[in-house]
Amino acid sequence: MTRPFLKMNGLGNDFVVIETRSGPFDPTADEVRAIADRKTGVGCDQLIVIGKSEADADARVRFWNADGEEVSACGNGTRCVGWLLMQSTGKDEAVIDTQAGRLVATRAGERLVSVDMGPPRLDWQEIPLASAHDTAALDVALFHHxxxxxxxxxxxxxxxxxxxxxxxxxxxxxxxxxxxxxxxxxxxxxxxxxxxxxxxxxxxxxxxxxxxxxxxxxxxxxxxxxxxxxxxxxxxxxxxxxxxxxxxxxxxxxxxxxxxxxxxxxxxxxxxxx
Incomplete structure (x- = not known):
């Protein structure tokens, strides 16, 4: 069985986008790496899977980085998904559930999309850091240059x-x-x-x-x-x-x-x- 995908990009940040109407898709880390490989696979920065939301959103979306790790959020990817969903529904808004919470995409012009990414999290435990620090101006030397x-x-x-x-x-x-x-x-x-x-x-x-x-x-x-x-x-x-x-x-x-x-x-x- 083959599975259709779209290759998309937001400012060159590129994605393989799969939707799951043709059946569930829960890739392993090895499968993600194989898809993302630019020499032997399709090649991408992130893999995106669009599924049906169990709530009142237009879709539930999952993201994986090229190294195979699933991550909670991807801004450029959410913008691409929002555009796809609005194209399919004909609406000017798409409500998207992610591991990072609910995001709302709206049309902002021809192939332009705005996404409400929600409020930033600024407490050290929310980022998270391993110990308490001032997140506005970190008092740790991370790299000597x-x-x-x-x-x-x-x-x-x-x-x-x-x-x-x-x-x-x-x-x-x-x-x-x-x-x-x-x-x-x-x-x-x-x-x-x-x-x-x-x-x-x-x-x-x-x-x-x-x-x-x-x-x-x-x-x-x-x-x-x-x-x-x-x-x-x-x-x-x-x-x-x-x-x-x-x-x-x-x-x-x-x-x-x-x-x-x-x-x-x-x-x-x-x-x-x-």
Whole structure:
């Protein structure tokens, strides 16, 4: 039996998307890694499975990183799923249940989708950290490099993030520090590692080393986390355009505490898994 899939991307952060009307799909870690492999599989940063919600949502969605680990949240992936669901229902809104909670996607233009990612989690236990620390300005040296000496901020957007503020992202040791910080013992569930350069009060250049996926062209929850971390330090206001390797996202941390992410969704091709 073969199973159809769609290859999608949000700013180059790419996904294999499977829906389960043709039967349940609960992949093993080995199967996820085989699908995600860019040489012998389809190739993707994350695998996404869309299922029927047991509640009153439009769908229940699960996410796996390329290393085979299931994760609670994926911002760019949620945007792609939201676009698919709105295309299939003809509505301008899609309600999506995830392990990180209920998310609502709305149309924001031609192939543009906004997702209410909910409020950030800022307490050290919610991120989680292994011990109590100030998450606005972490007092722990995670990686010894001149550009990474300013205290980073920690935020959970349904998945854990640490954000370093650097003078020049192009010179930051992303591929050296990323994997080292990802598995630092301070983060019991490992962590996504952001490197943010403040360009203006409403513009941030960002690169993200994603746990279980490595350096990606864009990270939606990483963009949300970076905006929140920067705003907490008064480096920016409550909204900013995030400039990622794959393009731009607009992030707003509303006064009601919710973080709204707006950006494109794209379908690359359709295929079948053996």
């Amino acid at each position: 001149a550009d990474l000496m300013a205290p980073p901020g920690c935020v959970s957007m349904g998945n854990p993030h640490v954000v370093f503020f650097v003078p020049d992202v192009a010179q930051a040791p992303v591929e050296l520090a990323g994997p080292a910080v990802e598995t630092h013992p301070l983060f019991p569930e490992h962590v996504n590692v952001g490197f943010a350069q403040i360009l203006e009060r409403d513009r941030i250049r960002l690169r993200v080393w994603e746990r279980g996926a490595g350096l990606t062209k864009a990270c939606g929850t990483g963009a949300c986390a970076a905006l929140v971390a920067a705003s907490r330090r008064d480096l920016v206001g409550r909204h900013a355009t995030m400039v990622l390797d794959g393009g731009e996202l607009f992030i707003e941390w509303r006064e009601d505490g919710h973080v709204i992410m707006t950006g494109p969704a794209a379908v690359d091709f359709a295929g079948e898994l053996p």
